[in-house]
Amino acid sequence: MKRIILVIVLLVILIGVIVSFLAKPEPDALLKRARRKFDAGQFDKAKPELLKVYQRAKLSSGPRCEAKIFYATCFVRENDFVTASRELNTFIKEYPNSFWTPQAYFDLAYCYRNLNNLPAAVKLYHLIIKEFPTTAWAKYSQERLNELKSK
Numbered sequence: 001m002k003r004i005i006l007v008i009v010l011l012v013i014l015i016g017v018i019v020s021f022l023a024k025p026e027p028d029a030l031l032k033r034a035r036r037k038f039d040a041g042q043f044d045k046a047k048p049e050l051l052k053v054y055q056r057a058k059l060s061s062g063p064r065c066e067a068k069i070f071y072a073t074c075f076v077r078e079n080d081f082v083t084a085s086r087e088l089n090t091f092i093k094e095y096p097n098s099f100w101t102p103q104a105y106f107d108l109a110y111c112y113r114n115l116n117n118l119p120a121a122v123k124l125y126h127l128i129i130k131e132f133p134t135t136a137w138a139k140y141s142q143e144r145l146n147e148l149k150s151k
Contacts, residue, residue: 027057031067043074050074069100073107081111102128102137109144122148 034049050071057064072087088108095101109124125141132138 027053027061027063027067030056031063034067035070038070038074041077043078047071047074065095065098065100068094069098069104072104076107076111079114081114084108085111085115102132102135105132106137106140109141118148 030049030053034046034053037043037046037049050067053063053067054071057067068087068091072084072091075081075084075087078084085108088104088111091098091104092101092108095104098104105124105128109121109128112118112121112124122145125145128135128141129138129145
């Protein structure tokens with residue numbers, strides 16, 4: 001009788017774990033799914049999932065950071081430069097030393113250019129070159145500055 005009760009209890013626990021796993025996918029799985037939608041250009045479908053990853057992942061985790069930058073980038077790709085600039089500024093404040101930070105600055109400069117704030121964009125291009133000189137973003141920033149000088 002004790003074995004039957006033990007088996008039943010273990011089955012109930014196992015079923016609970018399976019149901020909770022299926023009901024709430026882990027941040028890594030959610031991020032992977034969201035990135036597929038992002039890569040397919042389905043930004044309206046990627047954004048809610050990226051936001052879920054950001055909310056569910058541990059504070060200083062890679063998935064949380066990546067979800068935040070791709071969430072902001074969705075707005076850039078949708079040409080919603082006001083929202084994108086707000087989200088990118090939030091990302092930069094939260095993750096000043098992330099792998100993604102130079103890209104966030106570059107995308108923010110792009111937003112400023114499209115919002116007709118050229119001085120702010122130029123300032124960011126210079127910041128990227130100074131603070132992240134070995135990245136591709138520094139090269140791209142120099143190219144944008146050269147384009148602006150030639151106009």
